[in-house]
Amino acid sequence: MSFKLVLSLVFLIEFYTFVYTRKLIMSETASINLNGKTLELSVITGTENEKAIDISKLRDQSGYITLDPGFKNTGATKSAITFLDGEKGILKYRGYKIEELAEKSTFLEVAYLLIYGELPSKQVLEKFRSDIKGQMMVHEDMKNFFAGFPSKSHPMGQLSCLVGALSAFYPESLNPNQNEEEEYQTIVNLIGKMPTIVSWIQKKSLGHPVVYPKKDLGYIDNFMNMIFGEVNCDKIFDDAVLDAMRVLLILHADHEQNCSASTVRIVGSSNANLYASISAGINALWGPLHGGANQAVIEMLEDIKKDGGDVEKYLAKAKDKNDPFRLMGFGHRVYKNFDPRAKIIKKAADEVLEKLGVQDPVLDIAKGLEQAALSDQYFIDRKLYPNVDFYSGIIYRALGFNAEMFTVLFALGRLPGWIAQWKEMRDNKEPIGRPRQVYTGEVDREYVDLENR
Ligand code: CMC
Numbered sequence: 001m002s003f004k005l006v007l008s009l010v011f012l013i014e015f016y017t018f019v020y021t022r023k024l025i026m027s028e029t030a031s032i033n034l035n036g037k038t039l040e041l042s043v044i045t046g047t048e049n050e051k052a053i054d055i056s057k058l059r060d061q062s063g064y065i066t067l068d069p070g071f072k073n074t075g076a077t078k079s080a081i082t083f084l085d086g087e088k089g090i091l092k093y094r095g096y097k098i099e100e101l102a103e104k105s106t107f108l109e110v111a112y113l114l115i116y117g118e119l120p121s122k123q124v125l126e127k128f129r130s131d132i133k134g135q136m137m138v139h140e141d142m143k144n145f146f147a148g149f150p151s152k153s154h155p156m157g158q159l160s161c162l163v164g165a166l167s168a169f170y171p172e173s174l175n176p177n178q179n180e181e182e183e184y185q186t187i188v189n190l191i192g193k194m195p196t197i198v199s200w201i202q203k204k205s206l207g208h209p210v211v212y213p214k215k216d217l218g219y220i221d222n223f224m225n226m227i228f229g230e231v232n233c234d235k236i237f238d239d240a241v242l243d244a245m246r247v248l249l250i251l252h253a254d255h256e257q258n259c260s261a262s263t264v265r266i267v268g269s270s271n272a273n274l275y276a277s278i279s280a281g282i283n284a285l286w287g288p289l290h291g292g293a294n295q296a297v298i299e300m301l302e303d304i305k306k307d308g309g310d311v312e313k314y315l316a317k318a319k320d321k322n323d324p325f326r327l328m329g330f331g332h333r334v335y336k337n338f339d340p341r342a343k344i345i346k347k348a349a350d351e352v353l354e355k356l357g358v359q360d361p362v363l364d365i366a367k368g369l370e371q372a373a374l375s376d377q378y379f380i381d382r383k384l385y386p387n388v389d390f391y392s393g394i395i396y397r398a399l400g401f402n403a404e405m406f407t408v409l410f411a412l413g414r415l416p417g418w419i420a421q422w423k424e425m426r427d428n429k430e431p432i433g434r435p436r437q438v439y440t441g442e443v444d445r446e447y448v449d450l451e452n453r
Helices: 002-029 058-062 097-105 108-116 122-135 142-147 155-171 181-208 217-229 237-249 258-267 274-286 291-308 311-318 340-356 363-373 379-381 388-399 402-429
Strands: 029-034 039-046 049-052 083-084 092-094
Touching: 029 237, 039 058, 039 108, 092 097, 092 108, 092 340, 097 237, 097 340, 108 122, 108 181, 108 217, 108 402, 122 181, 122 217, 122 291, 142 155, 142 181, 155 181, 155 274, 155 402, 181 217, 181 402, 217 237, 237 340, 237 388, 237 402, 258 274, 258 402, 274 402, 291 311, 291 363, 291 388, 291 402, 311 363, 311 379, 340 388, 363 388, 388 402
Parallel strands: none
Antiparallel strands: 029 039, 039 049, 083 092
């Protein structure tokens, strides 16, 4: 066979495969039969071959809505930011595997990737870094507002208020219809100020004066110095500490349509500004079923330790349907195999504790609990595995953070993901988020006067 013939054959095969798969993608439909009437619904296929039935016109065609409390099986958007396969334990940001990003990239590189879709070139990254560094100072007047918080207020409550308050101190970035350059400025402003705000909260909890950002330090070094350094006395950190922080921030940077990301998108869909939308996301993250789990895990492990370290007793409590206790840091809405982030974090926890020479008895309890749960039929049947929050608190503790700060650290890592979700929703011109409901309340009641009730 001549070379030309082989080439034409290869071309034909490629061409027909392309047409055939395109046809499949375009022509697949789902039918639904309602009261004898058949409705055809189109099927959408994602780039990782995920399938969805498009029900957006269902109500117009039939009067019916779909019901799915907790959105367990509902896609709220098409997104090109993060892909995860819960059955296979795969997580990718913009097509790059989380394992590779955690090993090779910096946090700001990942932030740029999530928000703008591509890994930045050297020059672009340098500009992004320096623009962010230039925005790390927070308006001094914000300190007056900050001073009003009682020193014992929960860091997450303070964080959401302070991020929301940025809209009052930087009103030039309030317009959600900013041009590209203005939007970029708002984004670098927020990424720059977030570590400074977090450090204020930490310092307040200790009653210590705040430490200002330094021009000669990088993003993570600056953050750690503002947290653990003292005025006029910088702190030098072991590379292992800075690296653990880098990995943790990258692993938390995005996780597609979770509770807080969906909150950010839905708040932003009303044309609320970026600060207001992120502030709402911070509140959504606070709950112990979401980001607040990292604090809850350490508190649970401490309780088990105080109670004699009997992990079986706590496993039994977690399985008892009459006991509200849940094994914090276990289970996930989407991961039904393992959470790839937990794998990386567990290894990082071992490494950082060894490097710092920290002996944490709570780590032994965590390992014992994990082992017992993974071989327990209740957890096997329900596909419950340790999630990202199970081991992250152990690292944060080893680095010197108190438990109430853990979820704030999650928020610092998640910030680029929230911004990316907000920006994608705006760029796609998505409509205002407004779910339907099935009303189950009373119908047509007569008002009864107060004296007759
Ligand atoms: N301990 C004991 N039982 C559990 C747990 C747990 N941690 N998680 C789920 N189950 C059981 C649950 O009782 C139910 O059992 P059954 O089918 O007999 O009624 C079954 O597993 C399915 O649970 P679900 O509550 O329907 O699952 P969900 O997808 O609605 O909830 C979850 C997911 C993460 C909220 C839940 O697993 C949980 O509460 N875990 C503990 C809190 C936690 O660690 N949250 C952090 C999540 S990862 C960080 C993040 O991205 O937010």
